[in-house]
Amino acid sequence: MGNREDLLAGAKACLIERGWARTTVRDIAAAAGVSHAAIGYHFGSRDALLTQALVQAVDELSDELAQVPADEPEQRWQALIDSFTTHRALWVAQLEAMVQAERSPEVRDHLAKGQREGREGMGGSVPLALLTGLMMQWLLDPEHAPSGADVTTELSALS
Template sequence: MHLCDLPGIIRAMGNREDLLAGAKQCLQGKGYARTTVRDIASAAGVSMAAIGYHFGSREELLNAALLQAIDEWGMEIGRAVAGAVDPAATPAEQYEATWAQIIRTFDTHRVLWVASVEAFVQAEHSPGLRRQIAAGQAEGRRGVTAGLLGTPEDAVPETATRTLGAVQMALLSGVMMQSLTDPDGAPSAAEILAGLRALVAVLERGQADQDS
């Protein structure tokens, strides 16, 4: 590489980051399916040809932007939850407070949540995106397990990730879908906690019936 090439390389790198930022802006404003190449280029302040140069296609750029946005959202939610949860509260109260914060994001980050659902549909036709989403889910399972157990992620047992973490992620996905399609009928944080307690009671009653 010649030193004279540096300005062009720096500009190219800047265009790539501008495209990611523009794509995330479009995802927030228009969602995945309705965002066009022209929308992204306009938001990023670069030419439409730059999308093909850096990412190959609109879909690849939107996929990268969506995954990056979800990562950023996860960190934002983590900070919000940490600030909302009272360390002196009981585990049940902390769990309910966590859900209250998550449910709020179904309104404040609605377009991003919808875009994530669209990405799941797109993954059916994109093995690369499917692998990226699967890797993100694996990280998510481990992360929520660590949060629930109060344990560092690298110390979380795999069995806990495959049980507690997987069920918590499934619950999150289900509540999200209900909130997006029927916000008035979706469960509140208190109802989620009550529902889990009711489920445990049913299971324990069934076990007691078997033991008797």
């Protein structure tokens, strides 16, 4: 791997271990085994690097979740719900990035692009909104959050 790839891998590791807000340029450089000046050279800023690392990590999770058959809605919802536990740090990092987007047009642009892709991948804005609400329920109160079966039952009742 080159410095750019090492930095992306280091930034992903830091996002998972430390979260967005607590990850410093020094943390990323140490995890990547490169000079912190390489961040500016390859990405321009810490936020740009963290955003790209987050997008890459979310893409990897999406690829993992895409293995669940599309014609099994209960299983698909359950796989998403399970990822709130197995990939909790990644979901939290996404929430942190959303807060950062309020003050960073660059982060906002990347996240907005991800939202558009998410809507396409999930079949519209309603499933994406449902996913966001489920994520919040699972991160805050997993003992009382709905299962995949609950989601599909309630969606059927709505239609």
